[in-house]
Amino acid sequence: MTSKLVYLNGDYLPINKAKISVLDRGFIFGDGVYEVIPAYGAKALRFEHHMQRLQNSLDAVRITNPLTNAQWQEVLDKLISETGPEDQYLYLHITRGVASRDHRFPDETKPTVFVMSSVLQPVEPALLEKGISAVTLDDIRWQHCNIKAIALLPNILLRQQAVDQDAMEAILIRDGDITEGAASNVFIVNDGVIKTPPKGKKLLPGITRDLVVELAKTHNMPVEEVAITEKEFLAADEVWLTSSTKEILPVTRINEQQVGNGKPGAVWRDVYEKYQDYKETLRQ
Numbered sequence: 001m002t003s004k005l006v007y008l009n010g011d012y013l014p015i016n017k018a019k020i021s022v023l024d025r026g027f028i029f030g031d032g033v034y035e036v037i038p039a040y041g042a043k044a045l046r047f048e049h050h051m052q053r054l055q056n057s058l059d060a061v062r063i064t065n066p067l068t069n070a071q072w073q074e075v076l077d078k079l080i081s082e083t084g085p086e087d088q089y090l091y092l093h094i095t096r097g098v099a100s101r102d103h104r105f106p107d108e109t110k111p112t113v114f115v116m117s118s119v120l121q122p123v124e125p126a127l128l129e130k131g132i133s134a135v136t137l138d139d140i141r142w143q144h145c146n147i148k149a150i151a152l153l154p155n156i157l158l159r160q161q162a163v164d165q166d167a168m169e170a171i172l173i174r175d176g177d178i179t180e181g182a183a184s185n186v187f188i189v190n191d192g193v194i195k196t197p198p199k200g201k202k203l204l205p206g207i208t209r210d211l212v213v214e215l216a217k218t219h220n221m222p223v224e225e226v227a228i229t230e231k232e233f234l235a236a237d238e239v240w241l242t243s244s245t246k247e248i249l250p251v252t253r254i255n256e257q258q259v260g261n262g263k264p265g266a267v268w269r270d271v272y273e274k275y276q277d278y279k280e281t282l283r284q
């Protein structure tokens, strides 16, 4: 369920009344950026981190942030309370605005700002018990995957290719190394060491990823942000995917081959529980 009201350019409206121009550059060019923020106990998880990533995305595409963090907080709080007491995820979408169709930036446009909140369905227990299937695919995306751009055609094509092969996620490979999933970050465990590819332009700096790394470090678990070759990846004892909406998912089949012993691993379980404990602190 999506919030009864959504935010569009300063107004709170029922979703069927929220309309934008067909000349919006988001519609015409995919010219914009977005954020997805989970909220537990009516509190956005890692609000400042999400705001910083949003600012980085906006700076990278040269759109001025239309709201202050306090104003963003106000919008999120209003939509969360409209949606109800359930866990939710907020979707924030900013485009360069409305202008006649021309590739170059328009001289003066006001960014379009759209925000909605939806109930966050918990991950099905069966998936956590059995783990999920993934396939590896060539990372066909661009050179700026650190920007959370709304233009997601490659990600969508890759995800669908995975689904067509009865898998839940595509895990992407560029120049022989793992980058990330179509809509998630990737972790492996080898000989007890947790590894995830380093941040840079080849992947989105996931907020969940960073939290997992932080939780592991806080609990003195060995964790490394290092390049992971396809070969190392395919021989990993455990593979996990992280994202704001799916948290930490264990992957137990890759390209129809079993990962480790074919069951979600002990290190995953440990980190998953620590993540749940962290979430609980927001509800207090």
Ligand code: PDD
Pocket (backbone or CB within 6 Å): 036, 155, 180, 181, 182, 183, 184, 185, 203, 204, 205, 206, 207, 208, 209, 242, 243, 244, 245
């Ligand atoms: N996507 N990498 C990509 C390409 C993503 O699209 C996402 C999340 C992540 C994980 O980032 P985070 O932990 O901050 O959610 C990594 C969101 C959930 C989406 O597009 O719906």
